[in-house]
Amino acid sequence: MKISEIIARKKLILSFEIFPPKKDTGLESVFACADELCRCNPDFISVTYGAGGGTSDYTVEIASRIKENGTAPLAHLTCLSSTKEKVRSVIKAFKEKNIENILALRGDKPQNQDFTPPEDFHYASELIKEILAEGDFCIGGACYPEGHPESGNREKDLENLKKKVDAGCSFLTTQMIFDNTMLYSFISRARRIGIDIPIFAGIMPITNASQLRRMLDLSNAYLPPKFLALVDRFEKDQKAMEQAGIAYATDQIIDLITNGADGIHIYAMNKPKIVEKIVGNISSILEAVR
Numbered sequence: 669m670k671i672s673e674i675i676a677r678k679k680l681i682l683s684f685e686i687f688p689p690k691k692d693t694g695l696e697s698v699f700a701c702a703d704e705l706c707r708c709n710p711d712f713i714s715v716t717y718g719a720g721g722g723t724s725d726y727t728v729e730i731a732s733r734i735k736e737n738g739t740a741p742l743a744h745l746t747c748l749s750s751t752k753e754k755v756r757s758v759i760k761a762f763k764e765k766n767i768e769n770i771l772a773l774r775g776d777k778p779q780n781q782d783f784t785p786p787e788d789f790h791y792a793s794e795l796i797k798e799i800l801a802e803g804d805f806c807i808g809g810a811c812y813p814e815g816h817p818e819s820g821n822r823e824k825d826l827e828n829l830k831k832k833v834d835a836g837c838s839f840l841t842t843q844m845i846f847d848n849t850m851l852y853s854f855i856s857r858a859r860r861i862g863i864d865i866p867i868f869a870g871i872m873p874i875t876n877a878s879q880l881r882r883m884l885d886l887s888n889a890y891l892p893p894k895f896l897a898l899v900d901r902f903e904k905d906q907k908a909m910e911q912a913g914i915a916y917a918t919d920q921i922i923d924l925i926t927n928g929a930d931g932i933h934i935y936a937m938n939k940p941k942i943v944e945k946i947v948g949n950i951s952s953i954l955e956a957v958r
């Protein structure tokens with residue numbers, strides 16, 4: 669099912685994100701993770717494409733597995749390091765497997781100095797046009813409440829986001845946030861310039877300190893004092909850190925729902941047990957609002 673159809677009949681969207689394995693040997697465990705997450709009854713599960721060192725090779729297979737479980741998959745696709753030919757071949761594979769939802773992304777600039785991107789694509793908005801020319805897909809885009817790290821100017825970044833939305837996005841998912849006020853201010857600025865599609869809040873449960881350091885390498889997210897104090901206090905005790913991280917994410921989600929969020933997107937980090945605990949903490953709230 670298209671996510672746009674789900675949005676049309678739901679008051680709150682709940683979604684999770686997983687990533688493909690780094691090696692072929694990990695595929696079965698990602699399938700098991702997807703199966704477990706589907707049992708938490710999300711509206712969709714998204715599968716990354718080559719992010720964080722994972723391969724892009726299994727995005728189609730994992731998205732198909734999610735679909736077989738009766739949950740809508742959202743397959744990510746990046747373009748900056750790809751040729752048009754490669755992008756078209758991946759879109760064709762999505763079509764063959766009846767995957768109807770694509771998160772259209774530019775992708776990060778290659779770290780490898782020896783690799784020069786082919787220049788077929790420069791921005792996600794160009795990928796959106798390409799996808800729409802290839803078929804009838806529901807397309808989402810990424811957004812950055814604290815500004816995309818390369819933009820240096822939040823207002824310019826928002827204008828660029830508007831161009832992306834106008835190219836044909838049905839929804840946006842945010843980079844992870846740890847301070848909800850960042851999101852509330854972003855949403856009001858976005859609405860003021862006519863971005864009126866649903867914006868799903870990206871929540872990353874931090875359950876160990878090394879995960880936090882990796883996350884800080886990837887994003888420029890603001891970490892509020894309350895969150896930093898929690899990490900300081902519990903990072904050396906794995907069980908305590910996990911419990912505190914789950915409680916923090918739960919608290920953030922309850923605040924978002926209270927304030928009328930369009931959707932909650934949990935960066936599941938292939939840890940279904942953590943997601944189960946968070947969803948368990950808010951089960952009655954979800955029942956009341958979905």
Ligand code: FAD
Binds near residue numbers: 715718817842
């Ligand atoms: P764009 O929307 O193209 O924006 C990139 C930059 O270009 C911004 O600074 C923007 O302001 C600027 N810009 C955009 N349009 C224009 C224009 N017309 N003129 C001038 N400037 C412009 N990466 C992966 O590799 N795989 C994944 O699966 C993945 N999943 C992600 C999921 C989410 C929810 C998020 C938030 C990010 C994800 N990323 C993933 C990371 C993403 O690829 C990077 O953040 C990337 O640097 C930007 O991608 P984008 O699609 O937001 O780019």
